[in-house]
Amino acid sequence: MTILLFGITKDIVGSSTLSVPTSSATGRKVPKTVKELKQFLGETYPELNKLSSLAVAVNNNYAEDGELINSYDEIALIPPVSGG
Amino acid sequence: MESRYARQTILKDFGEAGQAKLTKAKVLVVGLGGLGLPVLQYLNAMGVGTLGLMDQDVVELHNLQRQILYAEHDLGKQKLDVVFQKLNEQNSSTTLIMHDSFLTKENALDTIRDYDVVVDATDNFPTRYLINDACVILDKPFVYGALHGFEGHVSVFNHLDGPTYRCLYPNMPSPDEMPNCNENGVLGVVPGIIGTLQALEVVKILTGIGEVLSGKLLLFNGLNQHISKIGFKPNSENKNIKKLQEFYEPLDCEVISTVSAETFQTIRESESKITLIDVRTEEEFEGHHLEEALHLPLNQINQYAPTKGDMAIYVICQSGKRSEIAVKHLQEAHPNLTFYSILGGMNKMLAICP
Incomplete structure (x- = not known):
């Protein structure tokens, strides 16, 4: 599962994309919903947990926390940006 | 036509x-x-x-x-x-x-x-x-x-x-x-x-x-x-x-002590020693700063250690926003001291300094 990163999430991760394994060889729970994905990423990048409004898009549409995700989905993390 | x-x-x-x-x-x-x-x-x-x-x-x-x-x-x-x-x-x-x-x-x-x-x-x-x-x-x-x-x-x-x-x-x-x-x-x-x-x-x-x-x-x-x-x-x-x-x-809901740039300039001219912290980034500080300013970027503000004898500490940034945030953090960490955010920051100081 590939995740596109925007705004400050790109700075936090240090890259514009991130790969999340869809089958677990490590015993870690594989995220099945948007909420689980946020938790999964927050464990690796705790700075992400600080973002109070983080939009997640699944296949180019805004997704609520409960939405199911699978390995074919195109996912993006889109925090608000403020520069002008 | x-x-x-x-x-x-x-x-x-x-x-x-x-x-x-x-x-x-x-x-x-x-x-x-x-x-x-x-x-x-x-x-x-x-x-x-x-x-x-x-x-x-x-x-x-x-x-x-x-x-x-x-x-x-x-x-x-x-x-x-x-x-x-x-x-x-x-x-x-x-x-x-x-x-x-x-x-x-x-x-x-x-x-x-x-x-x-x-x-x-x-x-x-x-x-x-x-x-x-x-x-x-x-x-x-x-x-x-x-x-x-x-x-x-x-x-x-x-x-x-x-x-x-x-x-x-x-x-x-x-x-x-x-x-x-x-x-x-x-x-x-x-x-x-x-x-x-x-x-x-x-x-x-x-x-x-x-x-x-x-x-x-x-x-x-x-x-x-x-x-x-x-x-x-x-x-x-x-x-x-x-x-x-x-x-x-x-920050509106918190009481932040502030001082106008004009007042701060009067204090600078009359006091022999004042403590001023500049919370801008390294680049901004290198570009220009007030000569007495100590540099401590906002993201390191929790490392501030007061010097003995300090009572009033002035905090400055470019426009006055970051200094407000810094004062909020500093005031919480050091309740016995008084911190002042300089309104308008360096923008204002540069405009009024002779």
């Missing part, structure tokens, strides 16, 4: 009818910076009848790499005055309305009420949420543009039944979770691209041509010229705002 607008009125889908709609329109542009200037230059050139300009900043050297309406001889002048003069030279038939103020919860509704469309060309979250709420209350569409490094975001919020900024981002980020433009760079050309896209959306809203970017967030990545659009839906709760919030600046 050839019309100055012939090249657009000749377009079948735009025509004289489109031009007439622009002539009648009133557009408010909040912020005369990297986004607001291209919006204004194009709307003024294209013949939007009334343009409202709103900002209270002066032109500074570090503005010039992206705010390309300003010239070196404009440094230190009020942005409002410079923009008024240049737009007037560009198209003398436009009615230009000057709002010599920042947008605040006190003036937001009365200012926006008279306009058809608002352009959010600001650089901070509190004003973006204030514009959103005021536009929802007054039922006005607003064209949003925002930047982060090489990236730009554009959308049209509150257009007819379309979603609002809060449908995408319900809660305002706290000041310490996001950097602002001073701390986080912007590549000069990117605001030009994003501002120009905002101008296009304004024209589409006013004339009804094409598809307005409502319910879609456009994401532009300057590094690979990749453009994507994210769809999102209105949440009726966010369309139902009846009055502005009590506070937009998250």
Whole structure:
């Protein structure tokens, strides 16, 4: 599962994309919903947990926390940006 | 006689009818910076009848790499005055309305009420949420543009039944979770691209041509010229705002000790020893600082250790925003001392220092 990163999430991760394994060889729970994905990423990048409004898009549409995700989905993390 | 607008009125889908709609329109542009200037230059050139300009900043050297309406001889002048003069030279038939103020919860509704469309060309979250709420209350569409490094975001919020900024981002980020433009760079050309896209959306809203970017967030990545659009839906709760919030600046609810730049200058001249902390970034500090200033960037403010004998400690940044945040943190950590944020920061000090 590939995740596109925007705004400050790109700075936090240090890259514009991130790969999340869809089958677990490590015993870690594989995220099945948007909420689980946020938790999964927050464990690796705790700075992400600080973002109070983080939009997640699944296949180019805004997704609520409960939405199911699978390995074919195109996912993006889109925090608000403020520069002008 | 050839019309100055012939090249657009000749377009079948735009025509004289489109031009007439622009002539009648009133557009408010909040912020005369990297986004607001291209919006204004194009709307003024294209013949939007009334343009409202709103900002209270002066032109500074570090503005010039992206705010390309300003010239070196404009440094230190009020942005409002410079923009008024240049737009007037560009198209003398436009009615230009000057709002010599920042947008605040006190003036937001009365200012926006008279306009058809608002352009959010600001650089901070509190004003973006204030514009959103005021536009929802007054039922006005607003064209949003925002930047982060090489990236730009554009959308049209509150257009007819379309979603609002809060449908995408319900809660305002706290000041310490996001950097602002001073701390986080912007590549000069990117605001030009994003501002120009905002101008296009304004024209589409006013004339009804094409598809307005409502319910879609456009994401532009300057590094690979990749453009994507994210769809999102209105949440009726966010369309139902009846009055502005009590506070937009998250710090409004805390008592922060402040001192005016003029008073601070008097203190500097009369006291033999004062403690001043400059919380700007390394680059900003290297560029220019007051000679007595100690440097401690905002992101390291919790490392502050007071020196014995310090009673009053003054804190400065570029405009007075970051110093407020720093004072809040410092005051919590050192309740026995008194910290003062210098209003207007280095901008103001440079303006008044002999």
